[in-house]
Amino acid sequence: MKMTDDRLRVVIAVTEFSPLSALWRAAMNLLNESPAELVALFVDDDRWRRAASLPFTREISRFGGSAADFTVQRAEQINKEAITRTRQRIKQLASKADLALAFEVLPESDQQRVNEFVGGGQNILIAPSSITKRPIYTHLTRLDCRILLVEAAEEK
Amino acid sequence: MSGDPGSAFNVPSADLRKACDLLALEFERSDQLPAGEPYLGQQRAIDAIQFGIGMECDGYNVFVLGPSGSHRHGLAMDLARERAAEKASPSDWCYVNNFADSERPRALSFPAGQGTEYRDDMQDLIEEMRLAIPAAFEGDDYRSQLKALEETAQKEAEEQWKSLEKQAATEGITVLQTPTGYVLAPVSDGEVLGDEEFAKLPDAKRKKIQAAIRSLSKELQARIEQMPKLRKRHRERLKALNQEVSTHAVAVLLAELKSKYGDLPDVAAHLDEVQQNIIENARDFQQPKSSPLPFLSRDASQLFGQYEVNLVVSNERGATAPIVYEPNPGYQNIIGKVEHRAEMGALVTDFRMVRSGALLQANGGYLILDIHRVLSRPFVWDALKQALFAKRVRIESPGETYGFVSTTTLRPEPIPLDVKIVLIGERWLYYLLSIHDREFTELFNVAADLDDDLKRTDENVENYALLISSRARDRELLSFSKTAIQRVIEQRARHAQDSERLSMHMRSLDDLLMQADYWARQRNSDLVEVSDVVEAIRQRDHRLNRMQSKVVDAIERDTLLIDTSGACVGQVNGLSVVDLGEFRFGHPVRITATTRIGTGDVVDIEREVKLGGAIHSKGMMIMSAALSSRYAADKPLSMQGSVVFEQSYGGVEGDSASVAELCALMSSLSGVPVKQNLAVTGSINQHGRIQVVGGINEKIEGFFNVCKTRGLDGSHGVVIPRDNVKHLMLREEVHEAVQKDLFRVFAVQNIDEAVTIMTGTEAGQRDEDGSFPRESVNAKVEAQLIRYAMLRKQHAKTDEDD
Numbered sequence: 001m002k003m004t005d006d007r008l009r010v011v012i013a014v015t016e017f018s019p020l021s022a023l024w025r026a027a028m029n030l031l032n033e034s035p036a037e038l039v040a041l042f043v044d045d046d047r048w049r050r051a052a053s054l055p056f057t058r059e060i061s062r063f064g065g066s067a068a069d070f071t072v073q074r075a076e077q078i079n080k081e082a083i084t085r086t087r088q089r090i091k092q093l094a095s096k097a098d099l100a101l102a103f104e105v106l107p108e109s110d111q112q113r114v115n116e117f118v119g120g121g122q123n124i125l126i127a128p129s130s131i132t133k134r135p136i137y138t139h140l141t142r143l144d145c146r147i148l149l150v151e152a153a154e155e156k
Numbered sequence: 157m158s159g160d161p162g163s164a165f166n167v168p169s170a171d172l173r174k175a176c177d178l179l180a181l182e183f184e185r186s187d188q189l190p191a192g193e194p195y196l197g198q199q200r201a202i203d204a205i206q207f208g209i210g211m212e213c214d215g216y217n218v219f220v221l222g223p224s225g226s227h228r229h230g231l232a233m234d235l236a237r238e239r240a241a242e243k244a245s246p247s248d249w250c251y252v253n254n255f256a257d258s259e260r261p262r263a264l265s266f267p268a269g270q271g272t273e274y275r276d277d278m279q280d281l282i283e284e285m286r287l288a289i290p291a292a293f294e295g296d297d298y299r300s301q302l303k304a305l306e307e308t309a310q311k312e313a314e315e316q317w318k319s320l321e322k323q324a325a326t327e328g329i330t331v332l333q334t335p336t337g338y339v340l341a342p343v344s345d346g347e348v349l350g351d352e353e354f355a356k357l358p359d360a361k362r363k364k365i366q367a368a369i370r371s372l373s374k375e376l377q378a379r380i381e382q383m384p385k386l387r388k389r390h391r392e393r394l395k396a397l398n399q400e401v402s403t404h405a406v407a408v409l410l411a412e413l414k415s416k417y418g419d420l421p422d423v424a425a426h427l428d429e430v431q432q433n434i435i436e437n438a439r440d441f442q443q444p445k446s447s448p449l450p451f452l453s454r455d456a457s458q459l460f461g462q463y464e465v466n467l468v469v470s471n472e473r474g475a476t477a478p479i480v481y482e483p484n485p486g487y488q489n490i491i492g493k494v495e496h497r498a499e500m501g502a503l504v505t506d507f508r509m510v511r512s513g514a515l516l517q518a519n520g521g522y523l524i525l526d527i528h529r530v531l532s533r534p535f536v537w538d539a540l541k542q543a544l545f546a547k548r549v550r551i552e553s554p555g556e557t558y559g560f561v562s563t564t565t566l567r568p569e570p571i572p573l574d575v576k577i578v579l580i581g582e583r584w585l586y587y588l589l590s591i592h593d594r595e596f597t598e599l600f601n602v603a604a605d606l607d608d609d610l611k612r613t614d615e616n617v618e619n620y621a622l623l624i625s626s627r628a629r630d631r632e633l634l635s636f637s638k639t640a641i642q643r644v645i646e647q648r649a650r651h652a653q654d655s656e657r658l659s660m661h662m663r664s665l666d667d668l669l670m671q672a673d674y675w676a677r678q679r680n681s682d683l684v685e686v687s688d689v690v691e692a693i694r695q696r697d698h699r700l701n702r703m704q705s706k707v708v709d710a711i712e713r714d715t716l717l718i719d720t721s722g723a724c725v726g727q728v729n730g731l732s733v734v735d736l737g738e739f740r741f742g743h744p745v746r747i748t749a750t751t752r753i754g755t756g757d758v759v760d761i762e763r764e765v766k767l768g769g770a771i772h773s774k775g776m777m778i779m780s781a782a783l784s785s786r787y788a789a790d791k792p793l794s795m796q797g798s799v800v801f802e803q804s805y806g807g808v809e810g811d812s813a814s815v816a817e818l819c820a821l822m823s824s825l826s827g828v829p830v831k832q833n834l835a836v837t838g839s840i841n842q843h844g845r846i847q848v849v850g851g852i853n854e855k856i857e858g859f860f861n862v863c864k865t866r867g868l869d870g871s872h873g874v875v876i877p878r879d880n881v882k883h884l885m886l887r888e889e890v891h892e893a894v895q896k897d898l899f900r901v902f903a904v905q906n907i908d909e910a911v912t913i914m915t916g917t918e919a920g921q922r923d924e925d926g927s928f929p930r931e932s933v934n935a936k937v938e939a940q941l942i943r944y945a946m947l948r949k950q951h952a953k954t955d956e957d958d
Contacts, residue, residue: 017333047332050350051341056366058373061337065377070339078334135346 008036011118011145013127014090015043015134016082019152024093026126026150031099036124038101040090041117042083043136045108048075108136120144128152162873162913165902172884172901173891174612174655176642181618185683186636187629192622195231197610197660205235208602209522209576215601217544217577219527221586222606225663228580229481229524231606236479236522236578243477246520249469249571250274251507253462255429261466261507263569264422269473274423275465277413282460284409285434289441292405293398301397309390316379316386320372327368331376338376340369395439402438406431430463461508468492468512469519469571477521482514485525486533490514490540492551494566510568515540515549518575527581527589540577541595548573609657612649620645620658627666628684633673639686644668647693650853650885668692690888700739704861707734707743711862716803718744719832720863720872726750726824728914729835730801730816731858731874732808733851742851742858744835746802747813749820753944753951754796756784758821775811779818781842782907786934787941794948795941797821811839812849815875818907819914826936828915834902835859836875836914844907848879853886860890860899868893873900875913908934 010030012023027038051057052075059070087103094101106113114136118125123145131137132149140147183189195202201220208218220228248271251261266274292298321331324340330348332339342349342365354362410431417423434441440459471478482489492513496503514523530536535554543549548570579600586603589596610616621641628636636644647668651659659665669684671692676684710716718729730747733740758780776799784793799817801808815838823830837855838846849855856874863872881903893899904910908919911933920932928935 016335047341047348048334048339050348051332051339053351054341054349054354055351056369057339057341059334059337059339060373060376060380062380063336065380067373067377070334082335 008034009119009123010036010038011123011125012038012040012090013043013125013131013140014040014086015045015128015131016079016086017130018086018128019150020086020089020093022150022152023126023128024090026148028097030124030126030148038094038099039117040101040103041114042086042103042105043108043114043131043134044079044083044105045134045136048079051075108134111136111139114139115143118143118145122146124148126150161916161918162875162900162902165875165904165909165913167876167881167884167901167903169891169895171655171881172886172894173646173888174649174885176617176645176649178617178621178638178642178645180614181621181638183638185638186621186625186641189622189625191629192624192626193619194234194623194626195227196619196623197607197616197658198231201231201604201606202235204602204604205232205578206239208604209236209239209578211602214547215598217600218579218602218604219586219600220578220580220604220606221583222580223582223608223661225661226606226608227662228606230662232524232578232580233479233481236524236576240477240479240521243521244268245471245473245475246477246574247469248272248467248471249512249516249519251466251468251510251568252426253464253507254569255433255462258462258506259566261510261566261568262422262426263571264420264426264465266420266423267473268471268475270420271465271467272470274417275467277416278463278465281409281413282463285406285441285463286460288405288409289402289434289438292401293439298397298401302394305390305393305397308393309386312386312390313383316382320375320379323375324368324372327372328365329368329372340372340376342369398439399435402435402441406434406438433462461506464508466508466510468510469516471520478518479522479524480514480518481524483526483529485514485530485536487535487539487554488513490525490530490536491543491549492516494551494553494568505566507566507568510551510566512551513549515543515573515575516571519549519571520574522576522578524578524580527579527585530579531585541599543573544577544599545595546570546573607660609652609654609659612654612656612658616658617645620648624665624669627662628669628673631666631670633669634676634682634684636669636672636684637686640672640684640689643686643689644672646885647689653850653853653885654883655885656882667696671696697739700736701741703734703736704739704741704743707741708861708865711743712865717746718862719746720866722832723829723916724832725827725829726820727832728816728820728823728830729832729859730813731835731837731855732801732813733854733858735851740851740854742854742856744859744862745804745813747799747816747820748802749797749799749817749824751795751797751821751824751940753794753947755948756793756795758783758797758799769807769809771811772808772813775814775839776817778811778842779814779821779840782840782844783818783821785842786844787938791942791945792948793941794945795825797824810849812837812851812855814838814840815846815877815907815910819911822907822911822933822937823915825940826933827940828917828933828936830914831916833863833871834873834875834914836910838875838877838880838904838910840907846877846879846904846906846910848877848883852876852880852883856884856901857887857890860893863899864893868898870897870899872898873902875902875904875910878903878905 010027012027014020014023030036031038049072052070052072057070058067059074060067083105090103091101104117106117118140120143125140125145126148127150129149129151181189201222205218205220208216220232222228245268248266248268250264250266250271252264254260254262324331328342328344329340330343332341332348342354344353410427414424414427417427437459490513493511494505495509495511496505497509530540539554550570551568553565583605610620624636624641624644628634645658648658648665649655651661651664668689672684672688675691675695676688707716711718726749728747729744731742732745733742758776787793799820801813816836818840819830819836837849837852839849840846856876859872859874890899894901902913904913908921911919915933918929918932920928920934922928928938
């Protein structure tokens with residue numbers, strides 16, 4: 001997706017555990033101040049898939065501490081579910097607010113497309129503070145846009 | 157025999173109806189008389205009841221025996237009231253929640269009146285707690301402490317992860333989160349290494365990374381296992397905080413109650429349990445957040461309900477022992493019940509829905525019950541006995557007691573029982589229970605047997621007049637004139653069926669007084685006169701005598717064949733009584749006999765067709781034996797006789813027709829006709845002695861009614877046993893007819909006297925030779941029997957020759 005006009009754009013950057021409600025509230029506050037185009041960007045990192053490609057990787061259950069093989073299929077499955085879940089939730093929020101919302105999934109490694117999507121100028125990127133731990137954050141900071149980090153516990 | 161053979165047996169008119177004079181009492185109106193003894197003539201029963209309710213030993217419960225309407229309840233109540241006045245008001249009883257086992261509510265005892273206070277105190281406490289507890293949890297102090305606790309818990313958890321992540325990072329490993337867990341993966345320059353990058357690493361490094369991941373995995377697992385402990389520690393801290401806050405809020409409220417009820421250990425223990433429970437569950441009492449399914453959430457009012465007090469027995473402080481009469485002694489009304497309410501389609505209950513029955517309401521006092529109702533209600537008798545034996549009441553459903561239902565319900569703690577039971581019932585029920593129920597005799601040691609009647613002495617008659625006066629006054633009836641009271645007393649003798657007795661059946665007395673009062677008021681009088689009493693009696697008979705008039709009508713129209721003139725061989729007018737409960741009447745019945753040669757049998761046709769009762773059959777057999785002993789003591793009785801009640805299609809019971817039956821047989825044998833203008837009643841023994849029968853007044857009046865319809869001419873009369881004369885209290889109408897020689901009553905002592913009157917022919921006595929006078933009835937009977945014997949002998953010889 002590319003920018004089609006010069007309108008201000010508010011980009012909500014989400015990851016698999018992002019605090020959507022908090023991000024959404026922040027976006028709504030911005031939109032109340034000045035009208036803008038609202039888009040959501042799911043930053044699809046391939047860390048799960050890469051970790052799963054190693055034969056000795058195990059997934060340790062958070063509920064009992066048991067360990068199981070973490071396969072590529074498992075990584076893809078949970079990644080797909082995370083995208084679906086995030087899309088549904090943010091579309092619901094937009095629907096309730098009667099707003100049109102574009103939802104885009106971009107690999108974290110595809111910096112070119114991320115650049116095009118976020119754009120520059122007065123555009124605003126709203127992201128969870130946890131994104132600072134991700135490699136993409138370094139790249140985002142180099143973009144010509146404002147970044148608004150939202151501090152909230154991740155939804156797990 | 158010359159002249160009227162019956163004249164010697166005439167009953168003087170004065171003996172037909174014993175008048176009441178009340179000469180010793182000077183009064184004109186009953187309101188001038190002092191109050192009378194309310195339970196006149198019942199001293200035996202009074203002594204028994206007083207003894208029974210005074211005995212404090214086990215098993216000395218009372219059974220008051222007497223017919224319905226004999227004022228059994230009033231007597232039992234009055235005597236119980238007297239005794240109760242000497243006793244203090246018993247304990248109050250409450251059921252409270254058992255916090256250790258809510259299915260077994262605890263019973264608490266209080267001095268009279270304090271149970272109500274405790275219930276109200278606890279209700280006030282609940283109201284105060286309803287505000288105080290949520291307020292304590294909404295205060296700034298609590299909130300800041302709560303926040304601090306939560307921050308501490310979060311910090312501890314984060315610490316666990318941060319240190320692990322830090323340790324992992326030093327070894328080039330990152331911790332990735334998945335929706336259900338964690339994955340440890342090698343990193344380089346912040347990027348997770350895939351299989352290709354990992355393969356490019358030196359062998360030693362790969363091994364080192366794998367070893368580090370294994371080690372970190374174990375550490376990760378250990379920390380995951382540690383998390384529940386951290387959460388538990390947090391909950392414990394939170395609970396301690398909540399308890400501290402609620403303790404502060406509740407202790408102040410409960411301190412006053414603990415002091416007030418400190419001398420009641422069980423109550424003090426309950427208050428301690430309440431405090432402990434509130435403290436432990438304090439967090440639940442905060443104002444609930446709105447729920448999407450409000451009907452499923454428990455609100456605070458339900459939670460506070462467990463501290464309520466269910467007062468099941470309440471007695472007034474300073475009052476006397478309770479007296480309870482339970483008119484509907486069903487199981488639940490006697491034992492109590494556990495109610496249920498429907499909630500979401502299920503039946504639920506708790507200690508607040510336990511209800512006490514009459515046993516607990518009367519605990520410490522007296523419980524009066526009608527035995528026929530107790531016995532007719534399922535499970536009650538057994539439950540009552542169990543409670544008395546165990547000396548405690550356990551409130552449970554009969555289904556549970558007998559194991560019919562197995563659903564979980566409440567089993568309230570039993571309450572000690574100290575009650576005196578007074579059962580009221582008919583005599584036959586008492587005797588039945590005495591014979592068939594051993595437990596009954598163990599539990600009901602005292603029988604209070606009410607007398608049915610009172611000896612008609614001058615003193616008793618005067619006391620009876622006072623009793624009538626009192627009852628009229630108690631019921632706010634008009635005053636009775638002296639003659640009216642005399643007439644009432646005469647009627648009470650008739651009710652007793654004995655001119656020398658007065659009936660003690662109080663309901664029928666009250667009925668007569670009230671009805672006489674009614675007729676007096678109808679004529680706008682302020683005094684009940686004798687005419688009103690007579691009218692009350694007449695009107696009552698008129699209301700009830702439909703069947704009697706049908707019988708008289710049937711006789712008048714010759715549908716029911718009764719002759720009242722002429723004479724007939726083998727046919728006698730007997731007398732029968734129809735008892736309709738509230739009303740009974742007599743009427744004549746034709747008894748016929750036939751005789752022929754035979755082997756000494758007298759056939760009772762009623763018995764043969766199973767219309768005769770046992771006593772009737774017995775009378776017939778006695779009569780048959782009397783016949784044999786009189787005429788065939790030294791030879792075989794060679795006759796066969798048949799006796800029947802003509803046009804009788806219902807059952808025949810009693811032996812009062814045995815004199816009439818023997819008369820009919822003797823007439824048949826002798827060929828001497830029996831006068832049809834006379835009727836006879838009486839039972840007979842084997843020696844021909846005539847004995848008393850019941851319903852003598854109604855029987856005489858029954859024949860009188862028929863004769864009167866056809867026209868009295870002085871020839872009509874009734875033969876009765878001499879021993880029945882003392883029972884005569886005939887209607888004035890009959891009495892007057894006798895005085896005018898229009899009707900006669902004969903009293904006889906043996907069968908010969910009866911036969912003489914009934915046939916107008918001397919029965920005859922054996923002379924020194926043992927022979928009866930010629931032409932006497934007995935001579936003719938004997939001659940006929942000898943003839944039958946000879947004929948039978950001839951027949952026997954002919955049969956042998958053949």
